[in-house]
Amino acid sequence: xxxxxxxxWDMGLKAPLFIGGPCxxxxxxQMDETLAGVANLPVQVFRAGIWKPRTRPNAFEGxxxxxxxxxxxxxxxxxxxxxxEVANAxxxxxxxxxxxxxxxxxxxxTVNPFAVQAIADALEGVDVPVxxxxxxxxxxxxxxxxxxxxxxxxxxxxxxxxxxxxxYAPSKYRNNPRWEIPIELRRRHPDLPIICDPSxxxxxxxxxxxxSQKAMDLDFDGLMIESHCNPDVALSDAKQQITPxxxxxxxxxxxxxxxxxxxxxxxxxxxxxxxxIDELDHELLEVLGKRMSLSQEIGAFKRQxxxxxxxxxxxxxxxxxxxxxxxxQGLGEDFMLTFIQALHKESIRRQAMIMNPDERSNE
Ligand code: PEP
Ligand code: MN
Numbered sequence: 450x451x452x453x454x455x456x457x458w459d460m461g462l463k464a465p466l467f468i469g470g471p472c473x474x475x476x477x478x479q480m481d482e483t484l485a486g487v488a489n490l491p492v493q494v495f496r497a498g499i500w501k502p503r504t505r506p507n508a509f510e511g512x513x514x515x516x517x518x519x520x521x522x523x524x525x526x527x528x529x530x531x532x533x534e535v536a537n538a539x540x541x542x543x544x545x546x547x548x549x550x551x552x553x554x555x556x557x558x559t560v561n562p563f564a565v566q567a568i569a570d571a572l573e574g575v576d577v578p579v580x581x582x583x584x585x586x587x588x589x590x591x592x593x594x595x596x597x598x599x600x601x602x603x604x605x606x607x608x609x610x611x612x613x614x615x616x617y618a619p620s621k622y623r624n625n626p627r628w629e630i631p632i633e634l635r636r637r638h639p640d641l642p643i644i645c646d647p648s649x650x651x652x653x654x655x656x657x658x659x660x661s662q663k664a665m666d667l668d669f670d671g672l673m674i675e676s677h678c679n680p681d682v683a684l685s686d687a688k689q690q691i692t693p694x695x696x697x698x699x700x701x702x703x704x705x706x707x708x709x710x711x712x713x714x715x716x717x718x719x720x721x722x723x724x725x726i727d728e729l730d731h732e733l734l735e736v737l738g739k740r741m742s743l744s745q746e747i748g749a750f751k752r753q754x755x756x757x758x759x760x761x762x763x764x765x766x767x768x769x770x771x772x773x774x775x776x777x778q779g780l781g782e783d784f785m786l787t788f789i790q791a792l793h794k795e796s797i798r799r800q801a802m803i804m805n806p807d808e809r810s811n812e
Pocket of ligand 1: 498502582649
């Protein structure tokens with residue numbers, strides 16, 4: 450796949466591409482006031498959700514197609530291209546009929562290849578740029594698959610939007626950034642523009658600036674940030690929206706680390722590699738934590754059923770299997786030996802604590 454650079458989308462766009470506007474179009478007044486504010490900022494594209502996918506029914510589900518002219522007219526008034534989310538062929542048709550300049554596919558749609566294919570089919574022969582948000586789950590292949598479905602229908606003006614991934618584990622983020630995933634996307638498709646959506650990653654205002662800066666440091670091509678003239682009463686995503694004035698400050702405070710150092714290209718690469726290491730170590734420790742909780746569960750079971758902690762056969766089996774597994778992964782024998790023994794020691798310590806709580810044995 451070879452993608453059309455942002456600069457060649459014929460809208461005068463250039464990186465860093467800032468996209469701003471409300472989560473949802475709510476009324477003509479809210480759109481006029483918000484976008485008049487955003488128009489004073491270095492924001493190149495206006496956004497608004499028209500049809501809103503919500504977690505549960507009977508909440509605000511977007512104003513529907515009557516919001517399209519509110520968005521388009523503001524774009525024309527302030528001389529900005531506009532973008533809206535489409536989730537099916539009917540949305541595509543309505544958005545195109547109203548002159549929406551750029552379409553985007555939401556995270557809840559990208560997960561579904563049927564839906565993406567239906568959108569791609571509706572776009573056959575149409576030269577409109579499409580931005581594809583990552584699927585809600587951390588599945589890079591599914592994200593790339595959605596992009597391919599569009600590409601095969603002749604859409605080459607494509608950008609990816611990184612909006613984080615949902616997770617059961619408690620986290621300060623609404624959607625965990627899992628930066629290693631967009632970084633891997635960049636490695637595989639270096640010419641695909643990638644925009645970060647800090648609003649849906651953070652879910653709250655106080656984290657937006659740090660995530661935006663991080664995206665810039667990781668060489669993203671732009672940011673999409675939700676802005677509302679009166680965020681506290683927004684009908685959707687109130688906690689994460691900011692006023693145009695606050696958005697202005699956020700953008701003005703971004704440090705653009707452009708190629709100035711000795712070898713800027715290699716620094717970016719180094720930063721990306723370190724980012725991946727941090728993320729992997731985090732996952733590794735998370736998995737280790739889960740493993741230890743399982744050991745404790747086993748300990749509770751053994752206690753209840755009077756099973757001894759150490760069963761030599763099982764331990765030998767684990768030891769041999771893990772050694773083989775590790776060396777097959779290219780890990781050194783000494784390292785594996787130390788690692789398995791440490792793992793086993795910690796498991797036994799935890800089980801012992803459960804089985805003989807009075808002793809509080811530390812060994
Ligand atoms: C949005 O951008 O308003 C939106 C619904 O985002 P996402 O698809 O990332 O949840
Ligand atoms: Mn939103």
